[in-house]
Amino acid sequence: MMLLRPVALPVLWLLLTATTTLFTQCTGDSTAAASPPTATVAAIGEPIRLLISGSMLGRLEPCGCASGQLGGLARRMQHIGERRSYDVLLEGGDLVDTATELDVLKFYTAVQVLTGMQHPYDALGVGPKDLELPLDEFSAFLAGAQVTAGDLESRREDWPARPFVEKDVRGQKVRITSFTLSLPAALQGDDSPVRLLPPKAAWQRALAGAADATLRILMLQGTDTTARNLVPTLSPPPDLVVCCDAGQLEPASQVEHIGKVPMVFAGIRGRVLLEASLLRTPDGSQVVVDLVPLAGSKTVPGGGGDPDVKALLLAHRDQVKQDRILEHMARKLPTPNGAAYVGSENCKTCHPTAYEAWTRTPHFRAWDTLVKAEADPTRYGWPVTHYPDCVGCHVVGYREETGFVSAEETPQLAGVGCERCHGPGSSHLQNPAGNKMGLHAGTPASVLCIQCHDFEQSPDFVYSDRWAKIQHGLEPK
Numbered sequence: 001m002m003l004l005r006p007v008a009l010p011v012l013w014l015l016l017t018a019t020t021t022l023f024t025q026c027t028g029d030s031t032a033a034a035s036p037p038t039a040t041v042a043a044i045g046e047p048i049r050l051l052i053s054g055s056m057l058g059r060l061e062p063c064g065c066a067s068g069q070l071g072g073l074a075r076r077m078q079h080i081g082e083r084r085s086y087d088v089l090l091e092g093g094d095l096v097d098t099a100t101e102l103d104v105l106k107f108y109t110a111v112q113v114l115t116g117m118q119h120p121y122d123a124l125g126v127g128p129k130d131l132e133l134p135l136d137e138f139s140a141f142l143a144g145a146q147v148t149a150g151d152l153e154s155r156r157e158d159w160p161a162r163p164f165v166e167k168d169v170r171g172q173k174v175r176i177t178s179f180t181l182s183l184p185a186a187l188q189g190d191d192s193p194v195r196l197l198p199p200k201a202a203w204q205r206a207l208a209g210a211a212d213a214t215l216r217i218l219m220l221q222g223t224d225t226t227a228r229n230l231v232p233t234l235s236p237p238p239d240l241v242v243c244c245d246a247g248q249l250e251p252a253s254q255v256e257h258i259g260k261v262p263m264v265f266a267g268i269r270g271r272v273l274l275e276a277s278l279l280r281t282p283d284g285s286q287v288v289v290d291l292v293p294l295a296g297s298k299t300v301p302g303g304g305g306d307p308d309v310k311a312l313l314l315a316h317r318d319q320v321k322q323d324r325i326l327e328h329m330a331r332k333l334p335t336p337n338g339a340a341y342v343g344s345e346n347c348k349t350c351h352p353t354a355y356e357a358w359t360r361t362p363h364f365r366a367w368d369t370l371v372k373a374e375a376d377p378t379r380y381g382w383p384v385t386h387y388p389d390c391v392g393c394h395v396v397g398y399r400e401e402t403g404f405v406s407a408e409e410t411p412q413l414a415g416v417g418c419e420r421c422h423g424p425g426s427s428h429l430q431n432p433a434g435n436k437m438g439l440h441a442g443t444p445a446s447v448l449c450i451q452c453h454d455f456e457q458s459p460d461f462v463y464s465d466r467w468a469k470i471q472h473g474l475e476p477k
């Protein structure tokens, strides 16, 4: 379902134009009545129509664990194709959220979709998380794309980001830059190939040679507070600030202001896109926004979305399986208590009641759910049991030493078993009283749950209600 209101914008701008016309007539009258025309009102042009998003954080597509999930690249590109009316497509940065082998492939796929297909983006910012990727891949994938990072400088010859990108929209120049504002630890040393410029200097560099009439758009990879401190130091002021604040889950339907400078939030995961109409008036810039919640796309028939993008996403899924990324990424991190995973069967003898209770919960069959989802072409139909994102939340100890590797190699760790919540049990098995279990890595129970039951998987998760459904404990004495 799309909540677009196609008439809202034109009507508003008509009103605005009408008001201005009246105003112009008034000054005209007063001219006739002797006093010279004061401030000449610049002709108000047509607003520039932008489509804004940011912080995709690796969500190429919603996982589909709950109904009504939003977002997805296939759905997004379909929307852009249907509207055909955007002047400028903006993506803030942080296309991925970590730097695993999977993220490298996701980054490649996302860049393909955003820059190499029917509707290439006009500006792609760079977030600090993007910079955690190997720079060779980062640079190679982005070569030739409209990438901007106004406050980054690099001595790499293949550095893909420019101080700004510019687009001519019906004679109106629009210049866009993006501030990354921080570097990952690996790029902070003196010998780092990437350097961060102070914002003021970066802004000067980004505006070099720009005419006064050029519209200035600044994308910021930082929090609301960072933006509020930084923007007043910039001169001339931006016409629009796009704040990519990962704490701001969705874009707001209200435009905020820093002084006179309008600021919007890009949201995260590309769930809800932001349409914005931007116009410079004699009083400063004006922005009108509208939200575009994207009914989630799926790589299944009838799931909605641009067919070419869906094909590309499916190719990505297949490659992940073919390259055995799931196995490569397994067992890379130490376990929190240094013990090894043993599997839930080993808990059964001493905790028969807890075990029985667990077998009646969906956690027990969480792996089978993936297997069924994989086999069902109306649900998924692609190799979800080989896709690390899906697997990670449906098994025990994925990525940790002695944890899940694959259904073939570690069947005892498939499903959300005891040790996913209680941590590896080998030492507890040998000496139950001496090696207490507690919860995985000492995480409080409510936090433990939302590692998997997050706002997308379980939109209305309340710990006490859900715990009641899986409740178990020590044997009655």
Ligand code: HEC
Binding pocket: 062, 063, 064, 065, 066, 369, 370, 373, 380, 384, 387, 389, 390, 391, 393, 394, 451, 452, 453, 454, 457, 458
């Ligand atoms: C962040 C953790 C997480 C990720 C990632 C994840 N899941 Fe889930 N999944 C869950 C949780 C939690 C539930 C249970 C949601 C609920 O009912 O509250 C669930 C439920 C499901 C269900 C059952 C839903 C139903 O309608 O019966 C399916 C199927 C599923 N997930 C498949 C997948 C697939 C496929 C992927 C990868 C594309 C995936 N999951 C990724 C956590 C995750």
Ligand code: HEC
Binding pocket: 344, 347, 348, 351, 354, 355, 356, 358, 363, 416, 417, 418, 419, 420, 421, 422, 445, 470, 472, 473, 474, 475
């Ligand atoms: C989805 C997470 C989860 C799974 C799976 C799980 N537990 Fe628990 N378990 C908990 C939580 C949360 C508590 C309550 C801890 C608390 O309140 O301090 C608990 C409590 C317990 C307790 C009582 C601890 C105490 O000090 O009172 C035992 C024993 C236990 N679990 C054993 C098991 C066994 C055995 C399995 C597998 C058969 C299992 N659990 C599966 C989350 C889980």
Ligand code: HEC
Binding pocket: 342, 343, 344, 346, 347, 348, 349, 350, 351, 418, 419, 422, 424, 425, 426, 428, 429, 432, 433, 435, 436, 437, 438, 474
């Ligand atoms: C050899 C018997 C035995 C096995 C096997 C065993 N436990 Fe325990 N477990 C105990 C005993 C004994 C206690 C302490 C009970 C008490 O304090 O009354 C305990 C307590 C616990 C507790 C409560 C916190 C604590 O450590 O006191 C949890 C949680 C727990 N076990 C989880 C597990 C899990 C998960 C497994 C499987 C990996 C497992 N146990 C396997 C005997 C066992």
Ligand code: HEC
Binding pocket: 362, 363, 365, 366, 367, 369, 370, 392, 393, 394, 395, 416, 420, 421, 445, 446, 448, 449, 450, 451, 452, 453, 458, 463, 466, 467, 469, 470
């Ligand atoms: C490792 C990821 C993970 C963790 C951690 C986790 N769950 Fe789940 N949970 C799942 C998955 C996956 C499903 C769906 C399994 C299926 O349907 O096959 C699920 C399903 C459930 C369900 C049934 C569906 C629903 O939402 O009513 C409940 C209840 C539940 N979990 C409670 C909890 C509680 C309480 C905690 C924390 C103590 C917790 N879970 C921690 C992954 C997790």
